[in-house]
Amino acid sequence: MCDTFVIDATASADGVAVLAKNSDRDPNEAQFIDIVPARDHPAGGRLRCTYIEIPQVRHTHAVVLSRPFWMWGAEMGFNEMGVAIGNEAVFSRVSPARRPALLGMDLVRLALERGATAAEAMRVIIVLLETYGQGGNGGYGRLVYYHNSFLIADPHESWVLETVGKQWASRRVNGTYAISNAYSIGSQFDAHSIRLISQAIERGWCREQQAFDLQRCYSDWFYTTFAYGAKRRTRVSALLGTKSTRMSIADAFAILRDHGGSDHPSQGLTGVSVCMHASRGPIRFSQTTASLVVYLHPDRPLGFATGTAAPCTAIFKPVWCDGVTFEPQNDPDGRYNPDTLYWRHERLHRRILSNFNQYMPLLRTEQEELESRFIASGLQMIAEKAELRHQWSRTCFQTADEMETRWLERIRRVAPVPSMGIAYRRAWRRFNRRAGIRENEL
Numbered sequence: 001m002c003d004t005f006v007i008d009a010t011a012s013a014d015g016v017a018v019l020a021k022n023s024d025r026d027p028n029e030a031q032f033i034d035i036v037p038a039r040d041h042p043a044g045g046r047l048r049c050t051y052i053e054i055p056q057v058r059h060t061h062a063v064v065l066s067r068p069f070w071m072w073g074a075e076m077g078f079n080e081m082g083v084a085i086g087n088e089a090v091f092s093r094v095s096p097a098r099r100p101a102l103l104g105m106d107l108v109r110l111a112l113e114r115g116a117t118a119a120e121a122m123r124v125i126i127v128l129l130e131t132y133g134q135g136g137n138g139g140y141g142r143l144v145y146y147h148n149s150f151l152i153a154d155p156h157e158s159w160v161l162e163t164v165g166k167q168w169a170s171r172r173v174n175g176t177y178a179i180s181n182a183y184s185i186g187s188q189f190d191a192h193s194i195r196l197i198s199q200a201i202e203r204g205w206c207r208e209q210q211a212f213d214l215q216r217c218y219s220d221w222f223y224t225t226f227a228y229g230a231k232r233r234t235r236v237s238a239l240l241g242t243k244s245t246r247m248s249i250a251d252a253f254a255i256l257r258d259h260g261g262s263d264h265p266s267q268g269l270t271g272v273s274v275c276m277h278a279s280r281g282p283i284r285f286s287q288t289t290a291s292l293v294v295y296l297h298p299d300r301p302l303g304f305a306t307g308t309a310a311p312c313t314a315i316f317k318p319v320w321c322d323g324v325t326f327e328p329q330n331d332p333d334g335r336y337n338p339d340t341l342y343w344r345h346e347r348l349h350r351r352i353l354s355n356f357n358q359y360m361p362l363l364r365t366e367q368e369e370l371e372s373r374f375i376a377s378g379l380q381m382i383a384e385k386a387e388l389r390h391q392w393s394r395t396c397f398q399t400a401d402e403m404e405t406r407w408l409e410r411i412r413r414v415a416p417v418p419s420m421g422i423a424y425r426r427a428w429r430r431f432n433r434r435a436g437i438r439e440n441e442l
Helices: 104-114 118-132 196-202 214-218 221-226 229-240 249-256 341-362 364-381 386-412 422-435
Strands: 002-007 017-025 031-036 046-048 053-055 063-068 076-079 084-090 147-153 158-164 167-173 176-179 287-296 302-305 317-319
Touching: 002 084, 002 147, 002 229, 002 249, 017 063, 017 076, 017 084, 017 147, 017 249, 031 341, 063 104, 063 287, 063 302, 076 104, 076 287, 084 104, 084 287, 104 118, 104 147, 118 147, 118 158, 118 167, 147 176, 158 176, 167 196, 176 229, 196 214, 229 249, 249 287, 249 364, 302 364, 317 364, 317 386, 341 364, 341 386, 341 422, 364 386
Parallel strands: none
Antiparallel strands: 002 017, 002 176, 017 287, 031 063, 046 053, 063 076, 076 084, 084 147, 147 158, 158 167, 287 302, 302 317
């Protein structure tokens, strides 16, 4: 389960668009920042995606990706041209394809590598979707099949694209807009595939073209209901509309950290919050495993990525994508490895979960102060040369890593007052065993 939102230039604090996403996946499904430089490719080349092979194009743009370790595609990212994309799983009455095809995450990466504007990136997805279809298992450690919704933005415009198999509908959005694990377009769209409406009429889900509503006609009640996508989208939309002034980068961070008004992320059976924390299934099996906020400056896009799970306990760090290869960490996988950024942070994150209300006040002020410095410096660095910007980004990652190490040492000195419920505590012990984390390492 995931949440994505856009704040366009008319709604942002300084007239620069922002796209943000939390990626929610299995707690041990490590995700990392993958920076791929622009490349030229030979004519007739082939490209291996997660499951299938397709023709390669002659040139691909430099991209920053937040990528689950086991797949070729990405949950979210941005490119050097200033295009940013996030996708969401959506559930339809039309059964998703189980045969290998393009994952929604493959389509995100392909669109970023090949699209120079939001509209062009959307067209890339549509053509690939109609040619190859979407399908294959999108889960780690379990079978999950779904269709996809995409939010696509550049400095000047934003689009929502929602799909059912090879069918689709698109809508240009203005101001702010959020998507989650439920169809959102309804009857308000600017374009659609040839068969989208006629297919719904043929199946008896719609009487006539004038009555067509994508959300009403195609949504699967069971999976859409228990993914709580509509509820989380409503929450994000409300947060986007609460400020009397326009939204800033820091506001985007705060929305991605929202727990729905709960004092502790372990509260409730469903865990319906933007910042997701896993617990005992079958409903609470997802964890926010990565977060990204993209500042779509017309001259040069700037990303702020956690590179770790749980944005509430993490630090958003600046990252660029133009020209210079940047390796802030070793690549993680599904097993605990303290040599990777993702798993080093998990020691802190999982320790904090043992008593969220006791431990979070010990780090929240420093977290806010450090991120404020990163934002201010990042905005000043936009006009600097690539090598200087990337060196500064490396320094920020190192500073944040050292800060999290100090936080963990500080927390370990505090006598815990356990507050997690039994089911929550047992669930995280199980997650830890599967990842190979011993209790004395937290």
